[in-house]
Amino acid sequence: AQKVTQAQTEISVVEKEDVTLDCVYETRDTTYYLFxxxxxxxxxxxxxxxxxxxxxxxxxxxxxxxxxxxxxxxFNFTITASQVVDSAVYFCALSAFGGSGTYKxxxxxxxxLKVLA
Amino acid sequence: DAGVIxxxxxxxxxxxxxxxxxxxxxxxxxxxFWYRQTMMRGLELLIYFNNxxxxxxxxxxxxxxxxxxxxxxxxxxxxQPSEPRDSAVYFCASSFRDRxxxxxxxxxxxxx
Numbered sequence: 001a002q003k004v005t006q007a008q009t010e011i012s013v014v015e016k017e018d019v020t021l022d023c024v025y026e027t028r029d030t031t032y033y034l035f036x037x038x039x040x041x042x043x044x045x046x047x048x049x050x051x052x053x054x055x056x057x058x059x060x061x062x063x064x065x066x067x068x069x070x071x072x073x074x075f076n077f078t079i080t081a082s083q084v085v086d087s088a089v090y091f092c093a094l095s096a097f098g099g100s101g102t103y104k105x106x107x108x109x110x111x112x113l114k115v116l117a
Numbered sequence: 118d119a120g121v122i123x124x125x126x127x128x129x130x131x132x133x134x135x136x137x138x139x140x141x142x143x144x145x146x147x148x149x150f151w152y153r154q155t156m157m158r159g160l161e162l163l164i165y166f167n168n169x170x171x172x173x174x175x176x177x178x179x180x181x182x183x184x185x186x187x188x189x190x191x192x193x194x195x196x197q198p199s200e201p202r203d204s205a206v207y208f209c210a211s212s213f214r215d216r217x218x219x220x221x222x223x224x225x226x227x228x229x
Contacts, residue, residue, distance in 0.1 A: 006159075033216050045208065045220040091160060095216050102167045105150060105210070105218050109159030 002027045002096040006108035013082050014116050021077045021111045023092030029053075033095035034068065034075045039110070040088040051075065082115045089113070123209050123221035130228055135197040138224045141190055142211030150218065151184055151194050152208040160208070166192065199228045 003026040013019045025034065036048040049059065051068050059066045063080045079086055089110045098104040122141040130136050142149050151163040164174040166186045174184070181200070186192040196203055206225050210218040 035217070037220075043206070044222055045210075047217055047219075050217055093218075098165070098173050100167070100172055102148070102165075102172050103216065104162060104165050104173060105212075106162065107152070107160035 002029075002094060002106050004092050004094050004106050004108035006090075006092055006111050008111045009109075010112040010114065012114040012116060015084060016081050018078060018080050019082050019113065019115075021079075021090050021092075021113065023075045023077065023108060025073050025075065025092070025094045027094060027096050029097050032097075035093040035095070035105070036066065036075075036077050037091045037093065037107075038088045039091065045091070048077075079113075082113075084115050084117050087113060087115045121209055121211050121219050121221035123207075123224050125224060126222060128224060128226045130199055130226075132200055132228055133198045134228075135195065136199045136203075136226060136228075138194040138196075138207050138209075138226070140192045140194070140209030140221060142192070142209070143213075143219055144190065146211035146213045146219070147189075148212045149186060149192050150210040150212075151192070152210065154206040154208060154223070163194070196226075199226075201228045204228050 005024045032053045034051045038046045038048055056068050065078045067076045089112045091110045092108045094106045095103050124139045147168050150165040152160045154160050163176045164184045169186045182196055184194045204227050206223045208220050208223045210220045212218045
């Protein structure tokens with residue numbers, strides 16, 4: 001079965017705090033991709049990062065960092081020194097093989113992050 | 118490129134009416150996905166196409182839902198008859214080999 005679990009439904013932090021959003025995935029594929037998307041209040045889905053299953057190096061982009069651990073099937077996302085503009089719903093997703101050699105994206109239920117001034 | 122274009126952005130309809138949502142994917146993309154977003158279930162994959170061929174429609178909730186992709190630049194998602202529980206935001210997304218999905222702005226459907 002292919003599944004993405006984001007156990008944290010909603011998180012509230014005060015501005016400048018660090019926050020980690022958890023993502024746990026399930027797949028039997030040996031080759032797959034993991035993603036994070038941001039959905040601000042305006043509603044569009046904004047791509048943040050893609051990581052393939054063979055690259056377990058952590059990645060940092062400004063205040064954002066991602067920790068990928070195959071041993072625990074987790075792909076967690078940390079925002080350092082959070083800002084009010086980070087308030088959004090964040091989705092973790094898995095690209096997994098579908099039928100006929102194709103692939104599909106499976107999304108978690110999302111984590112709503114509220115950053116308070 | 119203009120990105121994935123969905124229409125309409127908002128749709129309000131009465132229960133029992135037919136609703137058609139439209140999507141124009143990014144030119145050159147070979148995958149098209151339809152998702153439904155609700156508070157309870159997040160982003161659910163309804164159906165996806167590869168090279169205009171439906172591959173997996175197991176996420177389509179009922180026979181009232183149908184989707185077509187007559188050519189590489191156009192897809193529709195139809196609900197007939199619509200019900201209040203179909204109220205949600207429907208997203209269309211397309212992708213190419215780099216496996217990054219580009220999403221449209223979504224259609225907010227309200228069935229009263």
